[in-house]
Amino acid sequence: xxxxVLGQDxxxxxxxxxxxxxxxxPGSTLGLGVAMLWFSLLVxxxxxxxxxxxxxxxxxGYVEVLENPQTWAAIKLTVGQSALVTLLNVVMGTLxxxxxxxxxxxxRGLLDVLIDIPFAMPTIVTGLVLLGLYxxxxxxxxxxxxxxxxxxxxxxxxxxxxIVRTVQPVLAELDADVEEAAASLxxxxxxxxxxxxxxxxxxxxxxxxxxxxxRAISEYGSLVLISGNLPYKTQVVSxxxxxFIEGGDQTSAAALATIMxxxxxxxxxxxxxxxxxxxxxx
Amino acid sequence: MVELSAPVKWxxxxxxxxxxxxxxxxxxxxxxxxxxxxxxxxxxxxxxxPDVVHAMVLTIEISGWAVAINTVxxxxxxxxxxxxEFPGKRVLSALVDLPMAVSPVVIGxxxxxxxxxxxxxxxxxxxxxxxxxxxAMPAMIMATCFVSLPLVVREVVPVLTExxxxxxxxARSLGASAxxxxxxxxxxxxxxxxxxxxxLTFARSIGEYGALKIVSGNLSGQTxxxxxxxxxxxxxxxxxxxxxxxxxxxxLAVLCIVIVSLLRPKESSS
Numbered sequence: 001x002x003x004x005v006l007g008q009d010x011x012x013x014x015x016x017x018x019x020x021x022x023x024x025x026p027g028s029t030l031g032l033g034v035a036m037l038w039f040s041l042l043v044x045x046x047x048x049x050x051x052x053x054x055x056x057x058x059x060x061g062y063v064e065v066l067e068n069p070q071t072w073a074a075i076k077l078t079v080g081q082s083a084l085v086t087l088l089n090v091v092m093g094t095l096x097x098x099x100x101x102x103x104x105x106x107x108r109g110l111l112d113v114l115i116d117i118p119f120a121m122p123t124i125v126t127g128l129v130l131l132g133l134y135x136x137x138x139x140x141x142x143x144x145x146x147x148x149x150x151x152x153x154x155x156x157x158x159x160x161x162x163i164v165r166t167v168q169p170v171l172a173e174l175d176a177d178v179e180e181a182a183a184s185l186x187x188x189x190x191x192x193x194x195x196x197x198x199x200x201x202x203x204x205x206x207x208x209x210x211x212x213x214x215r216a217i218s219e220y221g222s223l224v225l226i227s228g229n230l231p232y233k234t235q236v237v238s239x240x241x242x243x244f245i246e247g248g249d250q251t252s253a254a255a256l257a258t259i260m261x262x263x264x265x266x267x268x269x270x271x272x273x274x275x276x277x278x279x280x281x282x
Numbered sequence: 283m284v285e286l287s288a289p290v291k292w293x294x295x296x297x298x299x300x301x302x303x304x305x306x307x308x309x310x311x312x313x314x315x316x317x318x319x320x321x322x323x324x325x326x327x328x329x330x331x332p333d334v335v336h337a338m339v340l341t342i343e344i345s346g347w348a349v350a351i352n353t354v355x356x357x358x359x360x361x362x363x364x365x366x367e368f369p370g371k372r373v374l375s376a377l378v379d380l381p382m383a384v385s386p387v388v389i390g391x392x393x394x395x396x397x398x399x400x401x402x403x404x405x406x407x408x409x410x411x412x413x414x415x416x417x418a419m420p421a422m423i424m425a426t427c428f429v430s431l432p433l434v435v436r437e438v439v440p441v442l443t444e445x446x447x448x449x450x451x452x453a454r455s456l457g458a459s460a461x462x463x464x465x466x467x468x469x470x471x472x473x474x475x476x477x478x479x480x481x482l483t484f485a486r487s488i489g490e491y492g493a494l495k496i497v498s499g500n501l502s503g504q505t506x507x508x509x510x511x512x513x514x515x516x517x518x519x520x521x522x523x524x525x526x527x528x529x530x531x532x533x534l535a536v537l538c539i540v541i542v543s544l545l546r547p548k549e550s551s552s
Contacts, residue, residue, distance in 0.1 A: 214382075242495070
């Protein structure tokens with residue numbers, strides 16, 4: 001499968017063959033209008049409602065939500081675990097992409113399909129599936145249920161494909177001649193990897209890491225069953241938001257959601273910038 | 283190309299395969315084992331419950347709507363983004379990706395704040411006119427559309443960019459109308475990208491949990507979809523049944539992914 005699943009390919013707009021861009025015709029203006037109306041009703045207005053609801057109490061509202069020790073613990077846990085898992089993915093994702101592109105062995109096709117499974121897996125099932133192997137009835141004797149490690153495990157599962165799938169196509173397109181030239185000029189393997197291969201992978205790794213971090217920060221379904229949602233211990237931000245909603249405290253929920261939304265927006269903007277920089281260079 | 287020494291190569295291979303097997307492969311096998319722990323008993327017992335059957339049917343129904351809406355929106359949006367110039371295009375192109383980075387819970391909350399019948403921005407007006415959005419089909423379809431919004435756009439945009447518009451221009455200069463060009467030239471060219479987008483949207487839609495938990499009301503036999511039923515069965519200690527429904531759902535989703543990966547190489551070799 002391609003990176004298009006995650007792909008920042010939407011931002012490939014303006015790349016490729018230039019062609020003639022049309023100005024809007026009456027028909028396409030109508031299309032744009034209808035699309036924008038639906039997009040606004042579905043995405044823009046609801047997201048604006050979150051920010052507006054959160055802003056009802058002004059800055060005071062945010063401070064109050066953040067000062068709540070349970071919320072603060074949830075934020076620390078979520079950011080810490082997401083960073084940890086993203087770091088893990090930077091190493092493992094790049095390594096797996098390397099093996100998938102440069103290595104040939106029996107079962108490689110299966111490995112390739114397994115990477116995509118976390119994409120297709122319903123999140124609630126992810127929790128259930130991980131509990132089967134790493135829960136109370138674990139055949140391995142490893143029980144992470146209701147432990148911190150369960151959060152790490154679930155996040156590692158759901159974010160597995162991101163870096164693999166962003167690095168894989170870049171690695172496959174890499175010019176072998178340059179590496180051979182470097183080798184024939186006497187560069188050692190490690191030097192080639194460090195000076196030639198790794199730098200060309202950095203944008204892809206960064207993009208994948210951003211997606212993986214964004215996904216980890218916002219994860220909900222897979223954590224519900226396995227983490228036990230224990231305050232101060234395994235309760236993540238999205239679970240905290242949902243408990244605010246269930247308790248009828250929409251303002252606090254919205255305040256916390258606004259912070260998550262800001263992170264999401266930051267990631268999207270960063271991806272846009274990386275993509276454009278690569279496109280310009282490429 | 284850099285040739286790694288044999289021990290390094292084997293070590294990397296082992297780490298990659300080991301990691302993926304421990305994280306994904308083995309847990310998947312355990313799921314199957316748990317689902318079939320008593321032969322087919324878990325399945326017969328789960329699917330003799332009318333609420334479970336209703337949830338499965340509802341899931342497929344919601345996903346069908348989401349796929350239909352997102353396909354029309356996705357193809358239209360991709361055409362606009364690639365073929366036309368208009369102010370705000372870059373912002374729109376980035377915003378279309380936003381749903382991928384937003385938490386399902388935040389999506390649920392966003393829809394709740396606008397469409398709930400008591401304090402929502404539009405909810406009370408809509409309900410006064412007899413349109414029940416929240417805790418009913420419309421909200422569930424909207425939440426599902428939201429989470430899977432970028433999938434079709436993302437598949438179609440690169441293909442549209444890649445094929446360029448030479449053929450479309452030729453068709454137009456030979457006197458084809460806009461509709462004819464779209465139907466005879468553009469749509470056949472992006473056919474496979476749309477198929478991938480549809481399959482991925484479907485796979486994503488049948489598994490949505492977080493957003494639907496908030497906007498559906500989670501009423502057994504009424505607004506409960508399959509993932510919500512799985513969570514409820516598990517919480518009620520009907521673990522065997524939970525695994526059976528989960529296995530069925532995963533089978534559907536994984537089938538989608540396998541279809542996509544089987545279709546994809548064919549396209550690049552042609």
